[in-house]
Amino acid sequence: MSASPLPVRVLQHGRYETIAMLRNGEQLVLAIVLPLLALSAIAFTPFFDVLGVPRLEAGTPGVIALCVLSTAFTGQGIATGFDRRYGVLRFLSTTPLGRSGLILGKVLAVGAVLAIQITVIGTTAVLLGWHPPFSGILPVLAMLVPGIAAFTALGLLIAGTLRPEATLAVTNLTWVLLAAVGGTVIPRSSMPEVIQPVVALLPSAALGDGLRAALTSGTFDALSFALLCGWAAVVGLAAVRWFKWS
Amino acid sequence: MPSSPPAVEVSGLVKDFGPVSSLDGKMIRVLDGVSLRADMGSVTALLGANGAGKTTTLECAQGLQKPSGGSVRLLGEDPWRAGAPLRSRVGIMLQEGGLPPAVRPLPLLHHVAGMYASPLNVEQLAARLGIDSFARTSVRRLSGGQKQRLALACALVGNPEVLFLDEPSAGLDPQSRNIVFELITELRDEGLAIILTTHLLDDAQRLADYVYIIDQGRTVRQGTVAELTAHTADAARELRFEARIGLTLPADRLIHLDVTEPSPGKYCVNGALTPEDLAVIAAWWAENGILPASISLTSRSLEDVFLDVSGRSIR
Numbered sequence: 100m101s102a103s104p105l106p107v108r109v110l111q112h113g114r115y116e117t118i119a120m121l122r123n124g125e126q127l128v129l130a131i132v133l134p135l136l137a138l139s140a141i142a143f144t145p146f147f148d149v150l151g152v153p154r155l156e157a158g159t160p161g162v163i164a165l166c167v168l169s170t171a172f173t174g175q176g177i178a179t180g181f182d183r184r185y186g187v188l189r190f191l192s193t194t195p196l197g198r199s200g201l202i203l204g205k206v207l208a209v210g211a212v213l214a215i216q217i218t219v220i221g222t223t224a225v226l227l228g229w230h231p232p233f234s235g236i237l238p239v240l241a242m243l244v245p246g247i248a249a250f251t252a253l254g255l256l257i258a259g260t261l262r263p264e265a266t267l268a269v270t271n272l273t274w275v276l277l278a279a280v281g282g283t284v285i286p287r288s289s290m291p292e293v294i295q296p297v298v299a300l301l302p303s304a305a306l307g308d309g310l311r312a313a314l315t316s317g318t319f320d321a322l323s324f325a326l327l328c329g330w331a332a333v334v335g336l337a338a339v340r341w342f343k344w345s
Numbered sequence: 346m347p348s349s350p351p352a353v354e355v356s357g358l359v360k361d362f363g364p365v366s367s368l369d370g371k372m373i374r375v376l377d378g379v380s381l382r383a384d385m386g387s388v389t390a391l392l393g394a395n396g397a398g399k400t401t402t403l404e405c406a407q408g409l410q411k412p413s414g415g416s417v418r419l420l421g422e423d424p425w426r427a428g429a430p431l432r433s434r435v436g437i438m439l440q441e442g443g444l445p446p447a448v449r450p451l452p453l454l455h456h457v458a459g460m461y462a463s464p465l466n467v468e469q470l471a472a473r474l475g476i477d478s479f480a481r482t483s484v485r486r487l488s489g490g491q492k493q494r495l496a497l498a499c500a501l502v503g504n505p506e507v508l509f510l511d512e513p514s515a516g517l518d519p520q521s522r523n524i525v526f527e528l529i530t531e532l533r534d535e536g537l538a539i540i541l542t543t544h545l546l547d548d549a550q551r552l553a554d555y556v557y558i559i560d561q562g563r564t565v566r567q568g569t570v571a572e573l574t575a576h577t578a579d580a581a582r583e584l585r586f587e588a589r590i591g592l593t594l595p596a597d598r599l600i601h602l603d604v605t606e607p608s609p610g611k612y613c614v615n616g617a618l619t620p621e622d623l624a625v626i627a628a629w630w631a632e633n634g635i636l637p638a639s640i641s642l643t644s645r646s647l648e649d650v651f652l653d654v655s656g657r658s659i660r
Contacts, residue, residue: 101462102433111459119447182445189409190443190496194503195429195460345409 102195104333112196112204117211129274130212134220137284138162142227150289152315155229159220160310161284163239164215164246167306168277171209173270176254179205180266183258189345198344202255209251213243218331234317241319242309249302252334259342264275273292277303286311302330350421352507352538353383353406356396359414360401360562376440377402378415383555385506385539387531390553391542392647394655399542399578401513402442406540407437420507432462436505436606440512442496444486450476450495461503474498475524489516498523510530510541514548526552546647552592556647560655573650582644584614584626586637596623618642 102108120126141147141158150157182188192198221229258266277283280290282304287295298304309323361653363372376398383389390397404410405417408424417424422431444453451471458464471477474494481485487495493516500508513529514522529552533539535559543549550570558566558573566573591611602616614626623642630637 102429103460103462105429108460116454119445122447185446186439186441187445188443188445190437190439190499193407193409193432193435193437193439194457195433197429197432200429299556328619 105200108196108200109203109207109261111337112191112200113207113211116204116208119215120170120178120208120212121215123174123178128176130166130175130216133169134162134166134216135223137278138220138223138227140187140283142224149219151318152284153228155224155227156231156315157286157311158284159224159229159231160314161286161307162220162224163217163314164283164303164307164310165278166213166220167243167246167250168274168303170212170216171250172254173196174254175205175209176213176258176270177253177263177267179222179255179258181260181264183344184263192344205255206247206251208301209247213247231314233338235315238313238317239310239323242269242306242313242327245324245331246302246306246309248331249327249334250306252331252338253302256334256338258337259344276295281307283307300326302327305330348387351382351418351421353381353386353389353540353624354417354418355382355402355406356380357415358402358405358417360398360405360410361413372411375562376405376413379559379562379564380415381557381564381567383507383538385538386533386536387554388529388539388541388552390556391540391559392544392546392549392550392556392651393542393559394544397559397655399544399559402559403509403540403542407435407509408432423552433503434506435617436500436503436508438496438500438508438510438513440515442492444484444492444496444499447483449481449483450487450498451480453495454498455501458502463504464502465504467502470498470502475521490518490521492520493517494525497528505537507538507540510539510544513541514543514545546651550647558651558654565654566650570647574644574647582616582618582642584618584623584640584642586612586640588612588630588635588637592633592635595625595629598629 120130138159141154141162147154147157179188191201196204254270257269261269262341279285280294280298281301282290282298284307286307287298287304290298305323305326309320309327312318312320312323356375359374360376361372361374364370365373379398379402381389381391391402393399401410405412406424408417408419410425411425419427420431420434424431451467454467454471454476458467474497476498478497479491483493484492493513497510497513498609500510510529513525517525529539533554541552553570555569556567556573557564587610592612594604594612594614596604599614599622602614602618602622605613605615607613
């Protein structure tokens with residue numbers, strides 16, 4: 100007749116959501132298969148040769164950014180949209196888990212799935228000949244934290260305001276657009292000059308740029324970090340304000 | 346009334362929804378002064394037609410909706426601000442269940458159980474509710490009644506003091522309904538406060554210690570089933586019997602009663618029937634050599650009370 104301690108509840112819900120994400124076939128395609136395809140395209144085609152650094156060095160950080168988008172934004176957005184439709188969010192919020200525990204558990208699951216994705220992508224890239232600098236580890240983590248926060252919040256904002264079918268369409272389409280022209284995989288510096296200033300403001304470009312800086316030269320891109328924190332704060336507040344639980 | 350503090354106390358509850366675009370952006374008042382109280386160790390039923398405001402009342406009491414006015418107390422606290430300690434003492438079964446479709450019943454029950462410090466034994470609960478017979482099926486493929494039993498198990502697994510059940514018998518076959526009703530009665534006897542909604546009068550009649558009839562967002566009647574049906578002015582009873590077609594009853598000896606033949610061969614005598622009236626009718630049967638194929642004598646049912654209060658037409 101009393102609740103489990105908060106960390107226990109959140110950890111347990113994180114585990115539950117992680118298993119749910121890994122069991123979902125479409126989600127696995129989006130999380131693992133598509134990024135692996137992108138990585139192969141980078142490794143085996145000459146597209147990235149124009150950037151003046153080895154292909155994998157130029158391309159792998161963008162694929163990792165793509166993983167953040169697929170898991171935090173599209174995956175969690177769609178899952179949350181359908182949970183909302185089926186009343187799962189309402190039911191779980193009546194248990195001791197509560198609303199905040201539910202969201203924290205989801206963020207934890209995003210982190211866990213992303214860790215698996217980065218391990219798979221990173222190992223594959225290394226096997227293909229990628230040599231990232233060790234000094235990049237801390238800057239990468241520094242970028243991932245606000246990156247995950249911003250994209251999870253964006254996914255939840257859409258899931259909490261639109262119907263699940265619309266969430267499915269919008270998050271998938273946005274994923275494709277941000278992957279193609281959002282500065283994620285293809286650096287904005289190699290895009291047409293007219294769209295560069297717009298792309299530069301996108302969280303996808305900030306994440307891509309920040310990860311590229313960290314994984315090519317081991318440097319911390321403060322501007323991208325600040326942009327991601329800004330996005331996380333604004334979208335996070337919007338999600339708190341407009342998210343509908345039922 | 347017991348002296349212990351009530352499990353749920355609602356007074357003058359008002360809930361507005363909106364603005365609704367189809368009503369030119371006006372607010373719509375769903376609850377307009379609901380008052381009720383639910384005690385520990387008893388089953389309290391909210392009875393009402395579809396759309397009367399039963400579910401909204403429950404949701405305000407559960408902390409899922411913020412009241413627009415009035416006051417709500419759940420175990421003495423404000424449910425809208427409830428933290429984990431209060432939520433751990435309350436079990437909730439939502440009308441639509443709220444079960445994730447991709448999960449199997451037992452992992453889900455274990456997951457919910459993990460939110461509580463001292464949950465019930467999941468396997469025993471699952472066996473009791475017959476969930477083990479469909480344990481290998483994902484929620485998506487369960488029948489309505491199976492989902493209903495699983496949702497009940499999810500509400501119970503935390504070993505709550507207060508149990509909210511929104512339409513607990515919806516979709517249940519007679520066997521499952523018996524299992525669920527037995528369990529509800531048992532939990533009541535163990536001291537839980539059980540608050541349920543239903544539009545099925547039979548449910549209320551079988552289960553409820555105390556009934557609130559809700560109509561158009563207001564509590565319009567309240568009392569035990571006996572109190573509600575035994576209104577002094579309503580000592581009306583009804584005698585029905587089946588016999589040959591086209592008989593003429595001795596209306597001159599039954600002047601204060603209403604005698605009809607609603608369908609051929611089926612006779613109905615309505616009103617304040619006395620033992621003498623019954624003797625008159627029986628004597629008349631004997632005089633005319635009538636042995637009715639069936640006879641029934643009924644008193645006013647909860648259904649009559651309900652229909653009197655909330656009208657007989659569909660709104």
